[in-house]
Amino acid sequence: MHARFLLVPAASVVLVAPAQATTYLTVEQAQAVLFPGATLTEDTRTLTKEQVRAIERDSGVNVLTPRLRVWRVSTGGWFIVDEVVGKHEFITYALGLDADGAVSGVEILDYREAYGDQIRIPAWRAQFQGKRHGARLKLTDDIKNISGATLSCRHITDGVKRLLATHAIALAAR
């Protein structure tokens, strides 16, 4: 086989650029959006096996990692950075909880997929506002779906449900 023809598949390999994340907000920017003017103190911790089991049992959602990236907010409440499964990679998002444990906001930090980023639409994210531990949080039920971004919508919804359970079991209980 003529060697020059090997350049064709070689070129296709070279052109395979690694997937680049679209960073919409850094952690610091998300903190400023969700808790303007407040001081945040990092309180990252690792969930125990018992906590992981309790969270999964409570929420019905798998815990992907026991490491919890969490900040205490000076005005009361919590700021949590989490990841959920996307079509190919993880979607990084931040959840704000007020002093009573209710959702004060959801922000998408990194999105690495070709499509489905409609989850950034403020009206869709606003559906989580005020949700507390015990809320149904089920896509197509109390959380509306965005057609064409179903996987992302479902996993963010599941992620918020899991973090509300995490707050109840591992944060508020302390």
Next chain:
Amino acid sequence: MPRVSARGRRRLVLALTLLLAPLVTPVPVRADEPLFGFIQTVDLLPKGKFEVEQWATYRYKKAWGDFHVLENRTEFSYGITDAFQLSAYANWNWTTSKKDGTDRKQLVAETFAPQGVGLDPDKRFTDTRFIGVSLEGIWRLLSPYTDPVGLGILLEPTFGPDLVEFESRLLLQKNFFDDRLVIAFNFTLAQELRQLPGDNTAPPGTDEATRHWDRETDLNLGLAVSYRFARNWSAGWEFINEREFSELIFWQGKYATNDAYYTGPTLHYGGKSFFFTLTGIRQLPIAQDFANKGAASQVRGGINYADDFEKYRVRVKLGFYF
């Protein structure tokens, strides 16, 4: 690598170049992508999104002789709605074979059957030909992300110089572990009309003696499982049972001609601008030839070597989008 003539090698190189050329040309498309080589899931393009995909299937190894087929498909897909995807395919194949039949005579691949009629049974056959164009519509009736199980229907007519085919598939999909584990099942019914020229060696008065439309029905069952083991990477396994019938019906056993079972691993990479799927399957030694018995059987060592079967198949699907 088995011996292939210089002309055959040139044609293989040409086929590979044509196969890969669209993939090194930047095309502003976005894609969903196939987790599997031979099994279809119900994941579709969102509304208004466009995708281009290149398939190549290499089929090889008969009981005797030399046999190679490269089947190529170039696909363009568009999301009409979020639950309905329309695709168009251009299909072209290359083959070279020599004395590959179970009788150690020439047996060309099924898609080259019109060119194989009346060939010298002892000479090598090499050819490249346009098979036809296909249109494919996939409807997703239930989503695996919001319903207990994903359900879809695929309809695909193909029209070529000597071929009219209509394929219909029932698609089922169930996801587990945050959608990282995917199980898919396909039930496929494909009915083919293939125009064949008259064969001088056939008994006078038979269909084979004059130009006629050969009728065939393929009924396939497919099961596949895939797990995303790392960011962007999934690995899995596919299983396919293929059954052939010599008429446009499949519910009467008297028309059954062949069956074969294939299984093998699949690897998938999906990124933001590129994806590929690589699947290799081999035939299991439990095949049957219902139409020919004894020495005429196309089964050797449990492997079916009829004109649409061989021992190994390797399929790659590639897609670029920017």
